[in-house]
Amino acid sequence: MAADRFALFAAALLATACNTIVGPSTPDNNWRVHDSARFSLYARPGSFAEANVSTFADVLEDQYTFALRALDVRLDRRISGFLYESGSDAGREGDRGGTAYAVTGAFKAVCTPPLDGNLFAFLQHESNHVIAGSALGQAGTHLITEGLASAVMSEHYHRLGRTFLFAWTRDHRAEIAPLADLTDDGRWPDLNQRAAYNAGASFVAYALENYGPERFKALYSARSNEFADRVRSVYGKSLQDLEAEWLRFCATFSAPIGSA
Amino acid sequence: MCRRLVIGVVAVLAAHPAAAQPQSDALSRSWTAIAGTATFSSRDVARFGPPADASPIAWEGIGETFAFRYERTRPARLHRYDVGFSTTGRFTYDSPVRSIAADASDSARWIDGRYEYRRRILGRKLSDRIDAGIGVQALGDILAISRHLAPSIESDEREGRVGVAGILAVRVHVSRRLAIEGVWANGLRLARISIRQSANADGSIAQWGGGWSTDTSVRADVPITPRASIVVDYLRTGEGTASHFHTYAAQTNRLAFGIRYGR
Numbered sequence: 001m002a003a004d005r006f007a008l009f010a011a012a013l014l015a016t017a018c019n020t021i022v023g024p025s026t027p028d029n030n031w032r033v034h035d036s037a038r039f040s041l042y043a044r045p046g047s048f049a050e051a052n053v054s055t056f057a058d059v060l061e062d063q064y065t066f067a068l069r070a071l072d073v074r075l076d077r078r079i080s081g082f083l084y085e086s087g088s089d090a091g092r093e094g095d096r097g098g099t100a101y102a103v104t105g106a107f108k109a110v111c112t113p114p115l116d117g118n119l120f121a122f123l124q125h126e127s128n129h130v131i132a133g134s135a136l137g138q139a140g141t142h143l144i145t146e147g148l149a150s151a152v153m154s155e156h157y158h159r160l161g162r163t164f165l166f167a168w169t170r171d172h173r174a175e176i177a178p179l180a181d182l183t184d185d186g187r188w189p190d191l192n193q194r195a196a197y198n199a200g201a202s203f204v205a206y207a208l209e210n211y212g213p214e215r216f217k218a219l220y221s222a223r224s225n226e227f228a229d230r231v232r233s234v235y236g237k238s239l240q241d242l243e244a245e246w247l248r249f250c251a252t253f254s255a256p257i258g259s260a
Numbered sequence: 261m262c263r264r265l266v267i268g269v270v271a272v273l274a275a276h277p278a279a280a281q282p283q284s285d286a287l288s289r290s291w292t293a294i295a296g297t298a299t300f301s302s303r304d305v306a307r308f309g310p311p312a313d314a315s316p317i318a319w320e321g322i323g324e325t326f327a328f329r330y331e332r333t334r335p336a337r338l339h340r341y342d343v344g345f346s347t348t349g350r351f352t353y354d355s356p357v358r359s360i361a362a363d364a365s366d367s368a369r370w371i372d373g374r375y376e377y378r379r380r381i382l383g384r385k386l387s388d389r390i391d392a393g394i395g396v397q398a399l400g401d402i403l404a405i406s407r408h409l410a411p412s413i414e415s416d417e418r419e420g421r422v423g424v425a426g427i428l429a430v431r432v433h434v435s436r437r438l439a440i441e442g443v444w445a446n447g448l449r450l451a452r453i454s455i456r457q458s459a460n461a462d463g464s465i466a467q468w469g470g471g472w473s474t475d476t477s478v479r480a481d482v483p484i485t486p487r488a489s490i491v492v493d494y495l496r497t498g499e500g501t502a503s504h505f506h507t508y509a510a511q512t513n514r515l516a517f518g519i520r521y522g523r
Contacts, residue, residue: 018446018472019498024303024314024509029356042316042355073459076410080355082316091311101315103304103407103508104353108316134409137457138465138505185504221460 031082038064039127042082049083049111056083056111056123059157063124064131066154072213073135079127080104083111098126100149102133117158125149140223142188147200148220151208159255162209165202169250172198179203179243183227206246211235288522290331294493296516298325298346300368301354302405305507308500314509317355319407321368323348325514327493331522338393340376345369346514363408370512372401376445378429389434395427397445399473414458419501423449423473438482445475451501469503481520489520 031042032050036057043050060081068075084090087097090110096118098109107126111119128149132139139145153161169176175195181187182200208216215234222230228239235242301320306313327344347369351362378395405417425447433439449471456464477495484490495514501507 018448018500019474021310022308022312022472023474023498023500024305024309024312027316027356031355031357033355033357040355042357074411075413078360080317080353091313099306099313101304101306101317103302104315104317104319106315106317106355108313135413135459137415137460138455140465217459221465 036061038076038078040078040080042080043111044083044085044089047083047085047111048113048115049085052115053083055115056081056120059120060123060127062156063127063154066156067128067131067152068135070152070208070213071132071135071217075131075135077105077130077134079130080106081123081127082106082108084108086110086112096122098122100126100129100133102130105130105134117160120157121150121153121160124153128152136217136220138221140221141183141227142185143182143196143200144204144220144222146197147202147204150197150201151204162205163255165198165205166250166253167255168198169202169247170253173247173251175199176247179239180228183224183239185224202250203243203246206249207235207242210249286334288333290329290333290520290522292329292331292491292518292520293327294329294491294516294518295324295326296493296514296518298323298348298515299513300346300348300370300510301512302368302508302510305500305502305509308502308507308509312509317353319351319362319366320354321348321351321362321366323350325516327514327516327518329520336380338376338378338380338395340374340378342372342374342376344372344514346372346512363410366407368403368405370401370403372399374399376427378427389432391431391433393427393429393431395429397425397427397447397475399423399425399447399449412458416456417506418454419451421449421451421501423447425473425475436483438480441477441479441481443475443477443479445473445477447473449473449499449501451503453501453503453506455506465505467503467505469501469506471499471501473497473499487521487523489522491518491520492516493518 030044032045034041034043034053039057039060041053041057043053087093087095087110090108095110095112098107100107107130109123109126132148155161155163175192176199177191182196188196218234219230231239231242299322301318303315303318323346325344325346327342330341332339349367351366352359353362374397376395376397378393380391380393382392400422403419407415425445427443427445429443431439431441451469451471453469454464454466475495475497480492481489493516497512500509
């Protein structure tokens with residue numbers, strides 16, 4: 001009887017061995033490291049990423065400089081980028097996806113052909129998360145976290161930064177949720193994610209371009225429940241007025257969408 | 261493989277010809293003081309698993325640890341109180357293939373306390389030299405982390421955490437001169453996290469979080485007098501904490517030596 005109770009207790013305890021089950025495993029070491037001035041890019045030996053790693057380094061170095069200037073911050077940190085061969089290699093669904101880890105200065109990205117602006121923009125997005133998180137700390141909302149990563153995008157190698165975002169906003173007005181919803185973290189997961197990311201990035205790009213980085217940094221850490229008040233105190237106008245101003249600007253934006 | 265090894269070791273120890281420890285109903289008390297080295301390692305996590313989506317880079321440091329323990333023991337049950345202090349520095353960012361030094365002033369310090377109540381189970385059914393126990397543990401700690409990035413970015417994090425855990429323990433009396441105890445504890449925690457970032461216009465952000473903690477410890481006692489013994493203590497804690505904007509997994513290791521005095 002006591003043995004049965006012991007076995008039951010042991011089984012229950014083992015079933016909740018949290019660290020083993022839900023904790024991270026040790027990363028594998030099948031990587032070759034390629035260093036540039038501020039990046040260490042880890043690629044699988046013989047992979048597409050390794051064949052093009054010097055191009056990625058050029059794109060990311062340009063992006064690093066661009067982001068520091070756009071945000072008016074100073075940061076001297078080496079960023080480690082892990083370029084996976086496929087979604088399954090990275091342990092995720094789909095062959096285009098990534099995750100950034102600002103605290104440890106790293107990002108993971110699935111790096112598959114073709115070698116084009118979309119791939120560059122995706123890598124720039126992930127490295128921006130590390131740059132912003134390192135220099136400014138935690139953003140207060142998903143809108144600012146994700147919006148900033150796509151908004152502060154150098155267009156030296158493509159036109160998928162402000163050009164794409166403002167044109168997309170102009171052409172997809174009906175898909176864009178009100179800013180009051182986009183800034184609400186409780187609602188963010190239920191929104192159309194592509195539209196939420198693009199609209200958020202477009203709004204952030206507009207705010208940065210027209211009002212400068214200092215005001216944006218004052219808004220950066222505002223949580224959902226204080227966002228509207230923070231907009232009023234920082235920009236001197238209501239969230240609705242700022243939203244209308246942004247949408248009017250995009251409506252008259254003249255560049256074609258996705259132009260390269 | 262690991263399971264077979266453990267079973268094999270236990271079988272060998274159980275077959276050891278040394279005499280069993282004498283039993284008594286008397287209450288015994290002991291005090292233990294230990295000191296040694298500690299390591300702290302953390303990785304930021306996007307999603308806990310399985311499988312977890314964690315940074316391939318670990319922020320890892322090494323330092324010193326001190327701990328005190330008081331135990332009240334009867335043959336059938338045990339009360340154990342632990343208090344420890346650890347401070348770590350010399351941090352590095354460790355990737356799977358290399359290590360880069362972090363800022364020299366990075367640090368992680370923590371004070372932790374544990375109360376454990378354990379009951380002996382199975383009596384002498386396992387062997388005359390093996391005691392098995394199950395129990396519960398209450399734990400609390402305060403963790404202070406300081407990180408720095410060039411040229412002048414500073415991030416300070418404070419966490420106050422409390423939790424409860426279930427315990428499995430095995431004590432093997434290898435001989436009259438040596439006893440080895442293994443304890444495994446797994447439980448849940450509640451955390452209050454406060455982060456101050458030098459560039460943050462709001463000063464600090466505070467939020468609630470939750471997570472788990474899994475302890476694995478091994479301790480060896482070698483008597484040197486009837487009342488005193490030398491103690492070698494290893495404690496490994498794996499933990500995870502999730503909150504709205506800060507989710508991470510950490511691991512601490514402590515290897516310490518000291519003296520246990522009992523009566």
